[in-house]
Amino acid sequence: MRLNTGIIADALTPPPLYICGTPAHRLILNDVRFLLFGKGPYEKDILYFTEWPKLKAADGELPPYLVCVGGDTAALEFYRCRDLTGFIMAEDDPLVIFSAIQSIFLRYKRLESALITALRAKAPLREIMNLCADIFQNHVILYDTEHNLIDYSSRFAPDADVPYWKEILETGRRSESLVAEARKHGVNLQAARTNFSDYLELGPGLPRIMTHHLFKKGERLLTLTVSETNKSLSVCHLMLLDYVAELLAPGLFSLKVATSGNRKGLRDAITAIIDGEPVDLLLLSHCLATVGWHVDDDYVLLLIKFPKEDATSEKLAHYLHLYERIFPDSVAVVYLDCLVLLVHNDTADLMAGYLPRLKKQLVQHKARCGVSFPFKNLLQLDAQYNYAKIALAAAGTDRPISLLGEAITEHIVGRIAAEVPLYPLCHRAAVRLYDYDMEYGTNLLLTLETYLKQNKSLKAAAAELFIHRSTMTYRLGCIKKLVKINLKDANERLHLLLSCIVLRTLGRLKQSAPGVFQRPSVRYPLRNPLTSPGKASGAKKRVK
Numbered sequence: 001m002r003l004n005t006g007i008i009a010d011a012l013t014p015p016p017l018y019i020c021g022t023p024a025h026r027l028i029l030n031d032v033r034f035l036l037f038g039k040g041p042y043e044k045d046i047l048y049f050t051e052w053p054k055l056k057a058a059d060g061e062l063p064p065y066l067v068c069v070g071g072d073t074a075a076l077e078f079y080r081c082r083d084l085t086g087f088i089m090a091e092d093d094p095l096v097i098f099s100a101i102q103s104i105f106l107r108y109k110r111l112e113s114a115l116i117t118a119l120r121a122k123a124p125l126r127e128i129m130n131l132c133a134d135i136f137q138n139h140v141i142l143y144d145t146e147h148n149l150i151d152y153s154s155r156f157a158p159d160a161d162v163p164y165w166k167e168i169l170e171t172g173r174r175s176e177s178l179v180a181e182a183r184k185h186g187v188n189l190q191a192a193r194t195n196f197s198d199y200l201e202l203g204p205g206l207p208r209i210m211t212h213h214l215f216k217k218g219e220r221l222l223t224l225t226v227s228e229t230n231k232s233l234s235v236c237h238l239m240l241l242d243y244v245a246e247l248l249a250p251g252l253f254s255l256k257v258a259t260s261g262n263r264k265g266l267r268d269a270i271t272a273i274i275d276g277e278p279v280d281l282l283l284l285s286h287c288l289a290t291v292g293w294h295v296d297d298d299y300v301l302l303l304i305k306f307p308k309e310d311a312t313s314e315k316l317a318h319y320l321h322l323y324e325r326i327f328p329d330s331v332a333v334v335y336l337d338c339l340v341l342l343v344h345n346d347t348a349d350l351m352a353g354y355l356p357r358l359k360k361q362l363v364q365h366k367a368r369c370g371v372s373f374p375f376k377n378l379l380q381l382d383a384q385y386n387y388a389k390i391a392l393a394a395a396g397t398d399r400p401i402s403l404l405g406e407a408i409t410e411h412i413v414g415r416i417a418a419e420v421p422l423y424p425l426c427h428r429a430a431v432r433l434y435d436y437d438m439e440y441g442t443n444l445l446l447t448l449e450t451y452l453k454q455n456k457s458l459k460a461a462a463a464e465l466f467i468h469r470s471t472m473t474y475r476l477g478c479i480k481k482l483v484k485i486n487l488k489d490a491n492e493r494l495h496l497l498l499s500c501i502v503l504r505t506l507g508r509l510k511q512s513a514p515g516v517f518q519r520p521s522v523r524y525p526l527r528n529p530l531t532s533p534g535k536a537s538g539a540k541k542r543v544k
Contacts, residue, residue, distance in 0.1 A: 001112035001243070002027040003105065005047065005065055006236025009087045011104045012097075018076045021085025024192075024236045027243055029065060032101045047086070049098050067101065069094050111135045115244070119251050122292075124328045128251070129153040132224075132244055137231035142252070143223040147174040148321050150222070156230045164206070170364070172318040174225075181206060192235040197242050199235050208233040212245040214252060222252055263291065267333045270342060273381040274335060288378070291331070293344055295379065300351070301372040302341040302358075303388035306365060311337040319365070326361065327354050340385065346374055359401055368395035371403045413505040422502050427492075429483035430499035434507070436482060444482070447475045449500035452493055 006023030009016050028045050035050040042048065042063035052071030056078060066086040068075050075088045089097050115131045125142075132140045133153035141152040149172050158165040164175040181202050192199040197212040208228040213220050224245050226233065266287040272279050281295070288294055304323060306315070316334045324332040329344040343350075362369055370392025372384040387404050390411045395402035416422060423431075433445045447465065451472075454460035462472040479485075486492050 001108040002030045002045070003108060004029060004236055004239060005086055006234060007108075007240060008047065008101060008104055010232060010234060010236060012089075012100060014090070016087035017072065017090050018079075018088040020076065020079040020087060021083070023085065023087070024234075024238065025085065027239050029105075031105060032067070032098065034098070035063065035066070047101070049094075049101070051094055067097075069097055108135070112247075115247060119247065122251070125151045126154065126325075126328060128248070130155045132226075132248070135240070135244060136226050136233075136237065138233060139227045139229040141168070141225040141227065143174055143225065145219075145221060147223070148172060148318070149174070149325075150321070151325055158227070158229050169322070172320075172322040178202065178206065178209075192238060194238050194242055196245070197238045199233070199238050210237060210241050212241050214245060214249055224248070224252075263287075263331065266291065266331055270331065270333050270340070270378075270381060271335060273379060274340065274385045276382050279379075284378070291344075293378075296377050298345050298374060298376055299378060299384075300343050300346040300374045301381065301384045301388050302343065303370045303372075303385065303392050304339040304341060304362070304367055305337070305369075305392060306339075306367045308337075310365065310367075323358075323361065326358050335385075342381075355401060362400040366397075367400065368392060369401045370395055370407075371401065373404050409501060410505050410509060413502055414509055417506060417509075422506065426499035426503055427485075427495045429485045430496055430503055432483050433479065433500075434503045438507075442478075444475060444479055445500050445504060447472070448479055449497060449504065451476065452487075452497040452500070456487065 004023060004025045004027055005021070006019065006025075008029070009019050009023060029047045030045050032047045032049055035048040035054075037054065037058050038060065040061045040063075042061070044064060046063070047065045047067060048063040049067045049069075051069045052075050055066075055068050055075070056071065062082060062084060064085060066079075066084050067089065068079075068086070069089045070091045071078070071088060072090075078084075079086065079088070111131065111134055115128070115135070118128055118131055129140050129142065129151055130153045133155040137156065139153055139156045139158060142150045144150050149168060160166060160169070164178050167175045167177060182200065196215070197210060199208070199210050201208050210226040210233060212224045214222040214224065224241070226237070226241060265283070269279055269284050269287055285295060304319075305311075306319070310319075313334070316337075316339060319339055320332045320334055323339060323341055324330055327341070327343045327350070330341055331344075332339055332341045334340075358369065361367075370388040370390070372388040372391065375384055387408070391402045391404040391407045393402075394407035394410075413422070430445065430448070433448060437443060437445050443465075447461075450464050451458075451461045454464065458469050458472050458476075462469045465472070485496060487496075
């Protein structure tokens with residue numbers, strides 16, 4: 001990567017005493033070398049390095065870009081007289097300063113190489129934004145034509161409570177407060193401009209920003225913004241922004257085409273599948289191919305519901321982009337008064353990494369989310385949407401994210417129990433344990449269920465129940481005293497496990513909605529305060 005003297009001077013620590021000439025010149029410098037006097041002509045793409053005692057005695061031609069160590073104001077006057085561009089460093093070890101400048105060139109070349117490699121590999125947009133942030137050592141944001149937020153770098157991001165950044169995250173658009181500030185100052189703004197980039201100093205308390213507008217066939221498609229959050233920005237960085245944007249343009253243009261064109265087609269197809277409408281599989285495959293997806297890939301569906309006052313079409317359109325960016329490979333659609341978020345190639349690690357971020361966003365918007373089972377084949381969307389609604393119904397303010405696996409048992413048991421009496425189908429040993437728990441406040445039924453779920457592993461069952469293995473052993477001993485069961489028989493184990501699940505689920509449903517299942521044809525386990533299952537089976541006293 002080529003640099004200008006202004007970028008090099010800004011990156012030096014300690015900074016130069018004086019910066020001379022026109023430091024915001026075009027990016028031309030690609031290395032630093034010691035100046036050998038009288039060995040001209042000098043190369044125009046090299047930053048030459050010398051010391052003041054040698055420079056003041058120089059006669060004849062000098063290179064256009066020069067670094068001088070020492071000399072102070074005398075060296076400054078010399079630069080002005082000879083119309084040199086460069087900078088003057090304080091007296092110090094020349095080799096230390098030379099090595100520092102050389103390191104700056106090497107660092108920018110490594111960053112350039114990393115960015116080009118990521119672009120060729122079609123890395124996720126967030127990774128590319130982070131590489132851009134590393135180049136500028138500041139926060140980078142990408143907007144679309146309508147100023148909607150597309151993505152941003154997680155590196156060098158402002159604190160979440162910074163007003164303008166909080167506004168961007170909440171609205172999914174550029175900060176109108178920053179725009180208002182720019183309009184208020186008008187022509188008094190400290191600004192500079194290249195053909196496609198602008199540099200603005202908005203005043204005290206606000207960051208310096210640089211913006212680059214990406215055009216294609218005369219139409220502005222995207223805006224890349226660098227916001228001062230870490231290192232000082234100056235007009236010298238405008239040329240660097242132009243160069244980075246030139247590298248990004250081909251990949252970002254294809255992203256824009258996918259977002260505004262085929263991605264819109266994909267959103268329409270997703271909506272049609274959820275509606276149960278027929279979809280042209282060839283057209284669907286084409287839309288999926290534009291984002292690197294296939295019909296038979298792995299997916300998971302998230303259904304997000306907002307408070308009634310926030311479920312307007314305008315707000316949902318903003319939220320669409322906001323929630324779509326939480327997961328690295330996802331598409332969101334507005335469906336009725338909810339947001340449907342389809343995550344591609346979900347894995348346990350991926351979901352574990354991004355669900356906390358989703359939860360934080362949901363709490364901020366007072367929203368709830370239901371998550372379907374992971375599924376294969378996009379044509380299942382209509383069924384997965386209905387299942388996600390089941391999970392959504394179980395979500396609340398105390399638990400904004402509800403997984404279908406946590407809610408489906410009560411739904412299925414409740415639906416079946418409304419039509420079929422399940423209690424008579426339960427294993428009598430499980431019924432006795434349930435009644436015993438109801439009378440004495442124990443957890444023997446849950447203990448047996450967990451033990452069976454963990455394939456009769458004492459250690460795993462104790463860990464899931466957060467009890468010691470000795471406590472687990474004691475509880476199993478109590479169960480053996482109360483009931484006779486054959487855990488070596490696979491069929492009986494299955495019958496017991498299902499009975500435990502059904503009895504505990506019916507117990508919860510009865511507590512939450514006691515009047516729902518009052519049907520003559522349906523029976524439920526009732527607590528009998530007079531007779532314990534221990535007495536019914538011949539036991540004289542409670543098992544302790």
